Amino acid sequence: MQFKFSQYQYQTDAADAVCDVFDGQPLQDGVSYIRDTGIRKPASQVLNPAQDTFDIPELRPVQEMLGHFDADDDTGYRNADLLLDGERLLANIKNVQRRQNLTESPRLYTDPAGAVELDVEMETGTGKTFVYTKTMFELNRRYGWSKFIVVVPSIAIREGVAKSLDMTGDYFYTSGRDGNEGYGKKLHSFIYDSSNLNRLDEFAQSSDIQVMVINMQAFNTSMKENGRSKDARIIFSERDDFGSRRPIDVISATHPIMILDEPQKMGGRATQAGIRLFKPLFTLNYSATHKTKHDLVYALDALDAYNQRLVKRIEVKGFELNNMRGTDGYLYLQDVIVSKNRAPQARIEYKKLSSAGKVVTTSGLFDEGDDVYTASGGLEAYHDGWRIAPDGIVPDGLEPGRTGYVRFMNGETLGKGRIMNDGSEADMRRVQIRETILSHLHKEEHLWARGIKCLSLFFIDEVAKYRRYDDDGEPLNGEYADMFEQEYDRCVHDFVENRLDDGSGYLDWLRTTHGRYVHKGYFSIDKHGHSIDSKVKRGSEDSDDISAYDLILKNKERLLSFDEPTRFIFSHSALREGWDNPNVFQICTLKHSDNEVGKRQEVGRGLRLCVNREGVRQDRNLLSDADFLDVNLLTVIASESYERFAESLQKDIETNLRERPIVINDAFFVKTCVPADKLGPEYAGLGDVSFSKDEARDIVYALTVDRLIDRDGKLTDKYKEERFGKDAVELLPEPSRKKVPAIRLVLDSVVEGTTKVLIGNALKRKVHGNPLNANWQKKEFQELWRRINHKYAYTVSFNDDELVKNAVKAIDERLVVSKLSYTVTRGIQKENASRNELADRTHFHRNDSYTGGLDVDASNGVRYDLLGEIAQAATITRRCAARILKSIRPDRFLMFRDNPEQFIARVGRLIVQEKANMVVDHICYDRIEGGYDSSIFTKGGNNRDEAEGYQASKCVQDWVFPDGRIESDFAKDLDNAAEVAVYAKLPRGFQIPTPVGNYAPDWAVAFRDDSGLKHLFFVAETKGTMDSFELRGIEDSKIACAKRLFNQLDLAGGTRYEQATTYQTLLDEVKALQ
Structure with a gap:
């Protein structure tokens, strides 16, 4: 099977975006120069002096391949000089950026490698190698440039690029220009090899399009001249076997165009310094996630690629363990x-x-x-x-x-x-393998009729878990291989049972398959031919094992054939970069999820659009939108919960989205905040400046009337000449004019492309401290505080026999101890994506979930002091705990084996509940020495987001931070109520002791003297109903104890305590006391 290539508009747009930057550069084919041929050996040292070239055995394969290379000819061909000046280049770049709807560069990147450094942003899976290959052909057609160097960060990408250049050669020759007409030229590519430097002579001498592919490790990790690695020393040193020349000098004489593939993985400044040693004409950077920004001329980010149907849709299966034990x-x-x-x-x-x-x-x-x-x-x-x-x-x-x-x-x-000590890992890996197989079978049946081979890819971190060897070196299944074969045969049996073939032949074919023959491992190989763990150098995520990538790439097309039985692939996670097979429909990582590999990278190996058995891409030119989303669906079987994976993936995507051009409208100013330190000392009095909706409307009106923005909300050339001048200022209402310095800074940041530090700050402003305000000094509150600001101790007595009896009854009737289980949750990308959905983490929606059980030994040999643990949990004596445990039903006691920690906690909780029910009627509070300092209100209240709070008017602090909607509504109603004089949201440190734990009431409220209400001072509780029956009884007991305390106070003319879910409920209770 061979891939069939198609021409997409975005590929042409990306190539044109680069080429148009050089509009005005004349076409100059084959600029010749006299190249350095090095010091030639005397004829006596040449084994065959009759030939035109050295007859060096090591070079014969290369000489035969090149054919026309003449070592005596000192003619070389280099790229023509770039004749455009910086002003013209910047003007061209801006024209391209306007066409591509990109933020305009205010100036050329200040320190480029070459005359200019351009960024092209392309989402993983959209074929950036194809795009920059087309760009090389276009640059040659328009301007005559023919020398290119592709720099890559890893062996995996290097091998993939070399394979792609080889595969697309015929296509670009015959039809790669516009889908019908080709370029009529071949691209000659090779991988730089420090042991075969003579290939560089052909690179310099040929007038054809020459492309050298080199990985940064071929120099060293920093690409510094005279670096410590052997290869670095070779490229920067004079070599006897290279005519006493330095390879870097031979290369740099051609003034190559440098193409950096994934530059963010190449070490930043050190890489830039290394690139300059090649004396490049200019540099092109291709990546999905640029770390260092240059002049961006084309962008196709994850949002664009998905909405334009250029990558697969993503489905996530996440797993969550329920009722975990703490025994492992x-x-x-x-x-x-x-x-x-x-x-x-x-x-x-x-x-x-x-x-x-x-x-x-x-x-x-x-x-x-x-x-x-x-x-x-x-x-x-x-x-x-x-x-x-x-x-x-x-x-x-x-x-x-x-x-x-x-x-x-x-x-x-x-x-x-x-x-x-992960006691459940093996069980969870079996579940992941099972779910991968199930997803595979359902998808495979659907794709079968379309002639699309379905592949599933497992990444593991230890080869031994898949492949072992006996003493004679014979291969044996590892743990995961055994799991797979067992689960595959079981899943296939269940899948085909009681089903008749629908005529497609799929079910009949599936019945003939066996788990033993449908999976294969792709790993690094040692000298004995054994699969081994791929080695990863420190600071890298990928292996540098060429043999492993060669194996993967060689089998790329074969794996897509239905004649090849392999449908499930196991590979080392360090070889992840090598896998870009378009028909991977399931990806499962059989290892603990970590933060070192981004979620986009984890799913990136399966994003390419699939192909059928003829190699035809299944794209929107072929399929309807509904069929496209149905066919091109990648399922990720995560090793963590669905919520965690989906949120991390959306965050990863959103973080790397390109900046869209700013539209200046009301919403833009409302969500913008200018920090005081950005304004300068002369405006220190303004503080942090934000804009209300009315102010934003006035600013936009002034900008529009003064023609400083156009109808699309973009800044005009007039703004760039006049800025926000006198005429615009006079259009603002007087109160807004004091914010003019901030307005100018915001608009200038749009021009400079630095709005990111301002946008969104208005939504994330912090409350720096929340001190007590003038309401604290009001006489009503001071009187209320005087009445409640005391500390208390309680005494209570109850009968042990009654507690034992009630506790045994509660445990026998209500004890539930859960066994270990797992929940699978499935979610999928919405049909279209937006930046706001990604920011809000709502781009994925849950489809369904189901739960399965795991049979695991819970004890793991951990010894428990059961009596002591329960006595401590329930605050009772060991003797009392023993009486209770001896009296409960045997089947309840055996629940300890299912989940020891949960058994102890829940038994303790049930005893506490029964104790709570008994003590309320017998508790008595006594005031003790001491009270609370006013600082209790301000402890821990710093640096909270304004969006979490409510700016109050009658509270003793400017900001109230409610716990949920009920408290938020209650605070707003207190502010609006005419009867209320002042109130406080009581801090957590204000506590009342109870036998079942300390209790913190929510509010202290003082009514106005002239309100006509008899009771003026109240402590209120607004907690909603507790969901858990275990917590409800205890919380009710705490509230009952608090009510008993404040009722005691009220007998002495003190303060009332009431429960209320709304202010109106509280007011009704107050009036009922009249």
Whole structure:
């Protein structure tokens, strides 16, 4: 099978965008120069002096391939000089940017490699190699330039580029110009090889289009002259075997056009310095995610590519473990963090017992001496020695050749990116494999009739999990291979059972397949022919194993054939970059999800549009929109929850979207904030400047009337000449004129392309401190505070026999301990995407979910002090706990084995509830010495987003930060109520002790003296109904205790306590007391 290439408009647009930058440059074909042929060996040293070229055995294959190379001919051909000056180049760039609806460059990039440095942004999977290949042909056709160097960051990309250049040669020769007519030329490409430098002579001597592909590692990681690597020394040194010439001099004499593929992976400034040593005519950068910005002339980002149907739609299957146990001692070292001002810290993921009795996975920063046992809430699995040892946090590289790690007091070490004690990992990997197979079968059946081969790709981090070898070197299945074959045969049986073939032949064919023959592994190979883990150099995510990529690329077309039985592929995650097969429809990563690989990169290997058995691309030229989305669907089987993966993917996409040109309208100014430090000291009195809707409307009106913006909201040339001048200022209302410096700064930022630091700040303004205001001093509040600002102790007594009886009854009737299960949630991209949806994380919508069970041994050998744990959880004696456990039903006691941590927490909670029910009627409060300082209101209130708060008028602080809609509405109603004099949102530190935990009421409200109400001082509670039956009883008991306390106060002429979900409810209660 061979790929059939098609011409798309975006490919032509991208090539034209680059070529049009040089509009005005004359066509100059074959500019010749006298090239340095080096010091020739005496004839006596030439093995065959009768020939025109050196007869060096090592060069014979190259000489035979090139045919016409003449070592005696010192004629070389270089790229013609660029004759356009900077002013003309900038004008051309701006014309291109306006045509492409891109933000205009205010000036040429100030430090280019060559005369100019251009960026082309193209989403992964849209064929940027094809585009810059077409661009090379176009630059040659229009201007005669013929020397190009493609620089790539890795072996994987290098091999892929070389393969692509080879595959597209015939297409561009015959029809690649416009889909019908070709260029009539061949492109001669080769991979730079420091052991075969004589190929550089052909590069310099030929007048044909010459393309050298080179990976940055062929120089060194920094591409610095005289770098430490062997290859770097070769390219920058005079070589006897190269005529005493420096290879870099031979290359640079041609003034090549440099094309950087994925420049963001090449080391920034050091790479730029290295590129300049080639003396390039100019440089082109191609990437989906440019890190360093130059002059952008074309952009096709993820949003454009998806909406234009140039990549597959993405579906996500996410997994979540339910009812986790804390018995395995799970730990995952996410990172070792090094900072200048403190010792290294470790970010560790671990399990924690929540206050509700559930075991959850969380992560946190740990210092030397910190104990995971303490952080976990006392999970027994972390009890013995899981404290970080002295000097036990070791950063990357501190020990030669070793990544960072953490050492614990028990002697265990945990490496960065590694996991230990994950009791459920094998079960979850089996679930992932099963779900991948199920997705594959459903999709394969659908694609079968269309003649489209369906492939699924598994990435693993250890080859041994897929392939092992016995003592004789014979291959054996690893753990994942066994899992796959078992699950495949089971899934196929269930899929075809009781189903008749629909005439397509798919089900009949599927019945003949066996799990053993449908999967294959692609890995690095050692000298014995054994599959091995791909080696990854520090600081890189990809392997540099050429043999592995060669294997992948050689089999690219074969895998698309129905004659090849392989449909499921296992490969090492370090070889990810090598996979760009268009018919990958399922991607499953059988490893812990980490932050080092972005979600876009994780899905990027499957975004290319698929092809049928004839190699025809299944695009919008062939399919309706509905069929396109149905056929080109990539399913990602994630190793984490759907919500977490989908949110991370959307964030990753949104972060890398190109900047669209700013439209200056009311909304633009409303969402803009100018920080005070941007305005300069002479305007310090203004503070941070933002704009109301009315002010924004007035500014836009002034800009429109003074013709400083056009009907599309773009700044006119008049603005660029006059800026926001006197005429525009006079059109503003007087109050808005004081903000003119900020208006000018905002508009200038549009011209300069720096609005990103201002846009959106208005929505993310911070409340820096929230001090007490004048309302605090009002006599009504001071009187209210005097009445409630006390601390209390309580006494209570109850009968142990009654507690045991009630607790046993509650446990027997209501105890539920959950077994470990998993939930699969499926979600999919909406049919069209918008930037706002990505920013709001609403571009994916959930389709469905279902739950399955996992049968796992829960104990893991952890020993529990069951009596002590329950006594502590319920605040009772060990003796009382023993009486309760001895009396419950045997089947309830056996629930301990299903989930020990949950059993302890829930039994403890049920006992506390029964205790709470008994104590309310017997509790008595006594005032003790001490009160609360006013600073309790301002602790921890700094740097919160304004959007989270409500700016109040009657509160003792300017800002109220409510917990949900009920509290937000309540605060607004208090401000608007004529009866209310002043109120406070009580801080969490204001607490009332109860036998079932401390209680923090929500509000303190003082009514006006002239309101006609008898009771003027109230403490109010606005918490909504608790969802959990376990929490509801305890919370009700706390509220009942608080009510009892304040009722005692009211008997002495004090303060009333009421529950209310709205202000009107509170007012009705107050009036009922008249």
